Amino acid sequence: MRVLVTGAAGFLGRLVVQELRQRGALLVDGREMPVTGLALADIDADALQAMAGGQADVALLPGPVDAPDTLAWLRAEVPELVIHLAGAVSGACEADFDLGMRDNVQAMIALIDACRGAGNAPVMVFSSSVAVFSCDANETLHETTLPAPRSSYGTQKLICELMLRDATRKGFLRGRAVRLPTISVRPGKPNAAASSFASGIIREPLAGQDAALPVRPDLRLHLASPECAVRSLLQAAALEQVALEGETTITLPGISVRVEEMIAALREIAGAEAAARIRPAPDPQIEAIVASWPGAIETPRAHALGFAADDGVETLVRNHIARTGAA
């Protein structure tokens, strides 16, 4: 089967592609199928080029998801599986409303239309986000809680979920939207996102650098490691469509972790010196945003469908060390 990965040069995209290459075959809608061709789409043409690795079975589709070449590839090559990870991130969507509507909403409309044109009802796994939820004070939500996004990003992800759900009902594709927890530890550099610290307080100390802690240590986060996120995306592809019973959105399990528990895990694994590199730098604005995120989400349906969270906060730290060779 052919597989299209959008946002392939992003940090999750890279891990997904790596996993697809290692596995060689994949369960898709309950059937084991060999991966015979990969198409990688990403806005970053140079990064894509570097990912091809001289392999003949890889099609490169630089540009936005709704670039004519990408949509034409989909219609002509009729992939069995589309893993749609591309999209504008939360900070960018809030700063530039039009960007988010274009790269998230309009891109999804075009992608659904191309899948419909392909005619084989491909399986589409879409990376949504727990940002569709909001709460008052970091409380515990349930996967069936009414989403009430407080950001354009969360709104757009929810709109995409709904479009995927209806396109599945119409038989245009076989959709599965997975709401990813906050990812920790993200590779790369700190950024302007309110969630940046949730990776920074592990990543930076392991690299011998200081990290700022803008929030109260007793705030809770619903977290998953990048490895858990990738495993879950592929588990979503594997599911038999009938198991979803028409409800194509799945809120992924995460581990509910207090910030102070993350620091304790870092201390346990990398020592007191590493933990001491975390410097309290209270930022009421960031604290308010983080407090509007659920501190935990109960996900019995996702568990019943075979999804599982990381087995503990230490795993977040150890996965990062194993992947990057840090510390």
Next chain:
Amino acid sequence: MRVLVTGAAGFLGRLVVQELRQRGALLVDGREMPVTGLALADIDADALQAMAGGQADVALLPGPVDAPDTLAWLRAEVPELVIHLAGAVSGACEADFDLGMRDNVQAMIALIDACRGAGNAPVMVFSSSVAVFSCDANETLHETTLPAPRSSYGTQKLICELMLRDATRKGFLRGRAVRLPTISVRPGKPNAAASSFASGIIREPLAGQDAALPVRPDLRLHLASPECAVRSLLQAAALEQVALEGETTITLPGISVRVEEMIAALREIAGAEAAARIRPAPDPQIEAIVASWPGAIETPRAHALGFAADDGVETLVRNHIARTGAA
């Protein structure tokens, strides 16, 4: 103030325009304001022309909502209030997916963008629908029930609600999406909609014609008269934005009525002969669709915001007689 009504030539649009002309002034976001200019948009150019009535203060905007002239009018004339009723209806959206995406979703995106361009954050009242909900067996839902639409129409209405909510948060406009109950008695002819009988079993007998009853008489419907719907749309315009607390979607109260109660009311008001014109014609397909609609919806928030249902099933019948002179 200037007021734009889209879908102005539709049956609700006509009643809204009539009401605006009669009242002359309107509460909008808590402030009483005189209506100094009306703009009427509708796909039906001839019907629009007939509605102008030679009045100089009426701008006619024939064509779809996102026609360049309509969007330019919005940006240039800066209306205080937009009542957005235009849209593809449920049967049409199910038969023609692209039509629904264009006339419902893309039209809303363009309308929001034009409101943003107007720069005055106009109040926008949007007619959504209880079709965003679904249920298993005609049960009672609550206004906070998680919407799970089973139609492209319901999905698209929900998407529009979410866009309106985010556009309000961003300050582009002041949105209020009202989920209309099933309307009874709709004027006009029977149509292919599953809900057609909910008006037909009153309207046709009052006009001396037979009406088919495709469903069990003990099924319940969440209903509102056209007059109640119009009153609710204008009540939504009147609300102070702060009263919505960021949640711009309002599920309107309706009366929960068994089909047999509708028939009894018709018999009471128009006599046994009229009621005898209703002929049982069981249609399992229509019955299954109607059973997937809520039999009642609890709406405490809407009541607290000042919305009210009709005062009984007899009112549905009497409103129709008063409006049309039937019987």
